[in-house]
Structure formats: structure tokens, C-alpha cells
Amino acid sequence: MTAKGCLYGLSLGPGDPGLITRRAWELLRGKGLWAYPVRHWGGDSFALDIVRRAGLAVPDSAMPLCFPMTHQPEVLARHWLAAAQTILSSLERGQDVCFLVEGDASTYSTFGHLARTLRALDADIPVAVIAGVTSYQAAAAHLGLALADADDRLAILPAGYGIHTIDHLLDEFDALVLLKVKPLLADIIDLLERRGLLAHARFVEKVGCPEERTVHDLRQIRDERVNYLSLLLVHNPQRPKGEVARGCRKRTPQGEKHP
Amino acid sequence: MTAKGCLYGLSLGPGDPGLITRRAWELLRGKGLWAYPVRHWGGDSFALDIVRRAGLAVPDSAMPLCFPMTHQPEVLARHWLAAAQTILSSLERGQDVCFLVEGDASTYSTFGHLARTLRALDADIPVAVIAGVTSYQAAAAHLGLALADADDRLAILPAGYGIHTIDHLLDEFDALVLLKVKPLLADIIDLLERRGLLAHARFVEKVGCPEERTVHDLRQIRDERVNYLSLLLVHNPQRPKGEVARGCRKRTPQGEKHP
Numbered sequence: 454m455t456a457k458g459c460l461y462g463l464s465l466g467p468g469d470p471g472l473i474t475r476r477a478w479e480l481l482r483g484k485g486l487w488a489y490p491v492r493h494w495g496g497d498s499f500a501l502d503i504v505r506r507a508g509l510a511v512p513d514s515a516m517p518l519c520f521p522m523t524h525q526p527e528v529l530a531r532h533w534l535a536a537a538q539t540i541l542s543s544l545e546r547g548q549d550v551c552f553l554v555e556g557d558a559s560t561y562s563t564f565g566h567l568a569r570t571l572r573a574l575d576a577d578i579p580v581a582v583i584a585g586v587t588s589y590q591a592a593a594a595h596l597g598l599a600l601a602d603a604d605d606r607l608a609i610l611p612a613g614y615g616i617h618t619i620d621h622l623l624d625e626f627d628a629l630v631l632l633k634v635k636p637l638l639a640d641i642i643d644l645l646e647r648r649g650l651l652a653h654a655r656f657v658e659k660v661g662c663p664e665e666r667t668v669h670d671l672r673q674i675r676d677e678r679v680n681y682l683s684l685l686l687v688h689n690p691q692r693p694k695g696e697v698a699r700g701c702r703k704r705t706p707q708g709e710k711h712p
Numbered sequence: 713m714t715a716k717g718c719l720y721g722l723s724l725g726p727g728d729p730g731l732i733t734r735r736a737w738e739l740l741r742g743k744g745l746w747a748y749p750v751r752h753w754g755g756d757s758f759a760l761d762i763v764r765r766a767g768l769a770v771p772d773s774a775m776p777l778c779f780p781m782t783h784q785p786e787v788l789a790r791h792w793l794a795a796a797q798t799i800l801s802s803l804e805r806g807q808d809v810c811f812l813v814e815g816d817a818s819t820y821s822t823f824g825h826l827a828r829t830l831r832a833l834d835a836d837i838p839v840a841v842i843a844g845v846t847s848y849q850a851a852a853a854h855l856g857l858a859l860a861d862a863d864d865r866l867a868i869l870p871a872g873y874g875i876h877t878i879d880h881l882l883d884e885f886d887a888l889v890l891l892k893v894k895p896l897l898a899d900i901i902d903l904l905e906r907r908g909l910l911a912h913a914r915f916v917e918k919v920g921c922p923e924e925r926t927v928h929d930l931r932q933i934r935d936e937r938v939n940y941l942s943l944l945l946v947h948n949p950q951r952p953k954g955e956v957a958r959g960c961r962k963r964t965p966q967g968e969k970h971p
Contacts (some may be wrong), residue, residue, distance in 0.1 A: 462853070472843060474725070475766075476890030478734055507734075544821075550960075557845075559852035559859045568856070582853035584731060586816075586843045593818035594721070596839035597827070600818045601868065602785075607819075608885070610865040613957035625881075626867070636957045698895045708920035
């Protein structure tokens with residue numbers, strides 16, 4: 454019996470081909486079939502663009518898998534199933550499949566759904582994830598800002614939870630990464646202005662791509678329609694930190710340093 | 713006048729040499745001088761270990777820089793200054809310097825302090841950060857777990873903020889990454905048991921290193937003294953999410969979807 458192929462969740466990083474890891478690079482140049490996500494049939498694939506910009510030719514055998522932009526559970530489940538079925542026969546024949554993922558395959562990625570759906574069809578197929586650099590790490594690096602330092606707390610969330618949530622989390626965290634800021638951008642900028650945090654916020658769009666854009670004064674983009682692949686990094690240097698238990702410091706009887 | 717050398721914050725990822733990025737690899741094999749952190753003179757360097765395990769020989773010119781494990785601001789500032797002074801003359805002679813960083817140079821790293829101190833000595837020295845994979849992304853990949861999915865909120869913080877804080881943040885976040893868990897491990901495990909979340913928590917130590925350890929049943933390590941380079945990933949699948957504004961959905965007049 455042939456051993457089954459492995460499904461790789463191949464993280465490519467957020468856009469700069471230099472941020473592809475050595476392991477991902479080795480797999481890209483290996484014998485695995487490529488599969489890549491598109492939002493509609495015949496559409497572009499951002500993941501494939503990264504690999505192309507890295508100088509690799511896309512093999513004829515590379516398979517697009519369609520994951521539409523929707524939150525309807527039954528539509529998503531149908532596409533996950535169709536995608537899993539598309540790659541299943543190759544895997545069962547012993548062929549490895551590399552699913553190309555922008556950013557990191559464990560962080561806001563379709564890969565987990567694809568892998569879970571596939572394992573429901575055939576539980577014996579091995580799955581491996583190659584971790585990658587996220588967009589917000591690349592954005593922080595590009596800006597020369599620390600995402601988190603020493604005892605900092607860092608929160609990452611879609612901005613769509615709303616202004617009240619963001620306002621509240623700014624009291625609890627030293628840094629926020631706000632994703633999918635498009636629908637609330639003006640309101641977030643107003644909030645940051647009210648709180649005196651505009652100087653500690655940066656906007657980054659398509660980091661590491663040729664069309665990358667970094668904005669230091671957010672008021673310039675208050676009324677813009679920004680790209681889907683954009684984020685805000687916000688620091689709150691005013692947050693009072695309280696005490697932090699460290700190293701092997703003795704615990705109080707309740708095991709609590711910061712009630 | 714010679715152009716000044718560039719200080720690179722060279723992220724190496726958390727331990728697996730396969731997670732070094734192509735750009736970091738290219739720099740490691742280039743002409744830049746290496747500098748690497750040690751906790752005391754003559755001590756080991758975890759960053760250097762990663763590079764050694766990648767198969768690279770450490771050049772004779774590689775410079776250890778000492779950053780002791782302390783939180784005393786004046787001790788830290790003195791060591792940052794000494795480290796900056798050590799590399800300054802090379803940079804001013806036009807020599808690039810690659811400071812090797814475990815994990816990601818923007819995420820709980822000494823690099824930001826070194827760069828800031830150096831720029832205070834000579835504001836003209838260019839600084840560039842090469843982003844890397846963090847330990848918690850590598851841990852999630854290794855476990856085959858999503859760190860964050862769809863509308864998830866993710867928080868990353870040192871566990872030392874205490875049980876009350878962790879308990880509270882479990883209500884607000886779908887996933888927590890708890891770092892430096894050593895001093896509070898037993899209390900955290902008790903909390904997770906009380907909340908019925910033990911099955912959704914994993915412990916990972918030195919991910920990607922030969923001595924990596926993954927623990928699925930945290931009760932096994934409740935009374936252990938664990939390594940400094942260890943973390944907990946905790947998911948709270950019970951968190952009620954509320955509504956999330958997405959895409960271009962029309963905003964309410966107050967710009968608020970989730971008050």
C-alpha cells in the first residue's frame with residue numbers, strides 16, 4: 454500500500470518574498486503539488502503572487518481552490534468540502550500537496566478549515582503546518598516599532614467589534630493590532646484623536662508588496678476607502694501596568710500578584 | 713565620507729532553523745558582522761544556537777553583547793549602552809552589523825532597546841528589522857491548532873499579570889498566549905480546570921528545538937519547574953462573540969455595531 458501524501462499548510466508570510474521561510478522555500482521547490490486559494494474561479498491569488506515575486510514559475514499542475522468571501526456557514530462548508538475533494542485523490546495516491554497561504558497558516562487563515570474537512574474525509578492523511586511571518590510583525594518591523602516589549606500585553610482583533618470594544622481594550626493593552634479596519638476607519642481615527650493616541654498609531658496596507666503603503670498621520674486617510682489587506686497598529690503608552698510576577702518570585706498563598 | 717553601516721535586527725524564528733526567513737539567511741551569509749545576545753559573559757546564546765543548528769559556522773569576528781536577566785532600569789540601560797558602544801565603531805566604519813534575535817525582533821525582544829540606544833549615540837546609522845516567526849505561531853503550527861480564526865480575538869501577555877487578569881481575559885478573548893508561565897503555572901492550571909478549559913489548553917516548551925516538549929494534559933506538569941522558554945496556548949470556545957461589522961456594511965449613525 455502506498456503511503457498517503459501529506460497536506461502542507463505552507464505559510465508564505467505577508468507579501469515580501471524575502472519573508473518566506475527556508476522550510477517553505479524547500480517545499481516550494483520540492484515535488485509536492487501546489488494548491489492555492491482564489492476568491493472566485495479565474496480570480497487572482499495573492500498567495501501565488503508572493504511566490505511569483507519570489508521568482509518561482511507556477512507549475513501547470515498547480516490547483517486553484519475556491520474560497521469565496523462570505524460568512525454564510527453553509528456556503529463556506531460547501532467550498533471547504535469541494536476544495537478537500539479536489540486534493541483528496543492526489544493525497545491518497547501518495548502525492549504531497551502544498552497549500553499556499555499568505556501570512557501564517559494558523560492566524561486568520563482558511564487552512565485550518567481545509568485540513569479539518571480533509572481529515573473528515575480521510576483521517577489518515579498527514580497534515581503539517583509550516584509557520585510564517587504575520588502581516589502585523591512585518592508591519593512593526595517595517596515601521597521600526599516594537600509590537601510588544603517586556604511586560605506588554607498585545608491584542609489582535611478585527612476592528613469590526615466596534616468602537617466601544619476598541620476603546621475598552623486600549624485601557625487593558627499596551628498595543629492593539631486592528632485588522633479589517635475598512636468599515637470603521639473614520640470612527641477609530643476619531644476615537645484615537647479623542648484619546649490623544651493618534652501619534653501612537655500607524656496604518657499599514659499590503660505590507661511587503663510593491664503597492665505597500667504606510668501612513669503616520671491617520672487623519673490623511675480618515676475618509677478613504679482602504680484596501681482589505683490593511684491594519685492599524687496602536688500603542689497606548691499611558692496604560693498603567695500594575696505589578697507582574699516574574700521568574701521564580703514566591704507566590705502569595707492565593708497565587709495572586711495582581712488582583 | 714564612507715556611508716555608515718546598517719544595524720540589522722535579524723529575527724531567526726523560535727528555534728527551528730527551517731523557520732529562518734530567506735532574507736535573514738541571505739544576510740547571515742553576507743558580509744555583515746554578527747552580534748548576538750548573551751545573558752552573562754561567556755554564557756550560551758540561544759540565537760547563536762539556532763544559526764549553528766542551521767549548519768552555519770560562527771565567524772571569529774562574531775561579537776557577544778551582554779543583556780542580563782534583570783528588570784532594574786539602570787542596570788539594563790548600562791548594558792544597552794555598553795552593547796551599542798561595542799558595535800558603534802564598526803557601523804561608523806561602514807560595516808553592517810547583524811544582531812541575531814531569537815523569535816521576532818519586534819516581539820518581546822531586546823533589539824528595540826539596542827537600536828534606540830545606538831541611535832541616541834549616532835542618529836545617522838540606518839536600522840532595519842527583518843521580521844521573523846514567533847514562538848506562539850510555531851507552537852500553533854506544531855500543534856495543528858489555529859491561533860485565531862475568522863472573527864477571533866487573540867491576546868498575548870506574560871502570565872505574571874496574575875490569575876484574576878487571565879480569568880477576566882478568557883471572557884474577552886477566544887485565544888490567549890501566556891508567556892513566562894513558570895511562576896504561576898499551578899494556579900493557571902487550577903483556573904483552567906475550574907473553568908472547564910483544560911481540554912482547550914496546551915503547553916509548549918522550546919518549540920522547534922531538539923528538546924522541544926508539548927504537553928496536552930496540563931495536570932501532568934502542574935507542580936513542575938518548567939523552562940523559561942515555555943508558553944501556554946488557551947482557547948475559550950465558549951466565548952459569546954457578539955456582532956462584528958464587516959466589509960463595507962453600512963455603519964449606524966454612531967459608527968457602532970457592538971456597543
